[in-house]
Amino acid sequence: MMLNNYNCYVEQQDVAYAAPRAEVSFDVLEQLYGNEAAKALMFLVDRAGEAARSEFIMRFVDIEQLVRLSTANIVVRCTEKSVRRTGNTGLFQIFVQMSNGEARLLHFTNQVSTVYYLMYLIDRRHKQDKQGMLPPLNLGGNKQAFVELYHRAYDNITHDEILRRYNLLLYRQEGKTVRAGRLNEVIYDIRRNLNKLFGTYGQNYLPYAMTARSHLAIPAKHILFEGEAEQLLQLHCA
Numbered sequence: 373m374m375l376n377n378y379n380c381y382v383e384q385q386d387v388a389y390a391a392p393r394a395e396v397s398f399d400v401l402e403q404l405y406g407n408e409a410a411k412a413l414m415f416l417v418d419r420a421g422e423a424a425r426s427e428f429i430m431r432f433v434d435i436e437q438l439v440r441l442s443t444a445n446i447v448v449r450c451t452e453k454s455v456r457r458t459g460n461t462g463l464f465q466i467f468v469q470m471s472n473g474e475a476r477l478l479h480f481t482n483q484v485s486t487v488y489y490l491m492y493l494i495d496r497r498h499k500q501d502k503q504g505m506l507p508p509l510n511l512g513g514n515k516q517a518f519v520e521l522y523h524r525a526y527d528n529i530t531h532d533e534i535l536r537r538y539n540l541l542l543y544r545q546e547g548k549t550v551r552a553g554r555l556n557e558v559i560y561d562i563r564r565n566l567n568k569l570f571g572t573y574g575q576n577y578l579p580y581a582m583t584a585r586s587h588l589a590i591p592a593k594h595i596l597f598e599g600e601a602e603q604l605l606q607l608h609c610a
Contacts, residue, residue: 443471448601462525485561495609500592513610
């Protein structure tokens, strides 16, 4: 029933990445059970667009229950000097650490995703006394925090280039047309890579990811800044 409800919901939305009706039909969904049904649901969610994905999670997912079941920590550490800092590897790295102590590096597609996720980790630590679903960060009101954090995380990027990347998150100028920025693409990149890494452990990533409408659900005690990475907690978001 959840699958059918969500399919109806997606088809009613005016979103760019909604799953074409030809790809997933009611006839197909009615034949699915267990893992197959879960895979089909994720197929729909991934292609629904960020607004529809966020709405789906808010309506149908018991985030509080997932939080209670979550035991992994997100750990931010300074990059080892022996690691060559190229591409997306900056001065800080983010790890997912399981309850048994095993930790794996969290990779994102681009630097902006790393910086944006770090902003959320920092802000969640500062809001450690707040419970429940928190509203998302207002990127437009956090220009200074984004730029300063970017400088700290990637010291080989110019100030002008950081500003350009920040502006691209908010809007894109195509000739005389102003289009929505790339923020939803960044959120999707973060969620996709969290899902990939948590999936290797058979755990749910949702409490560790933001949506377009909500903050990280995971309690601040599961977010650790180790060693010199603690300096990042000096930053504050609005």
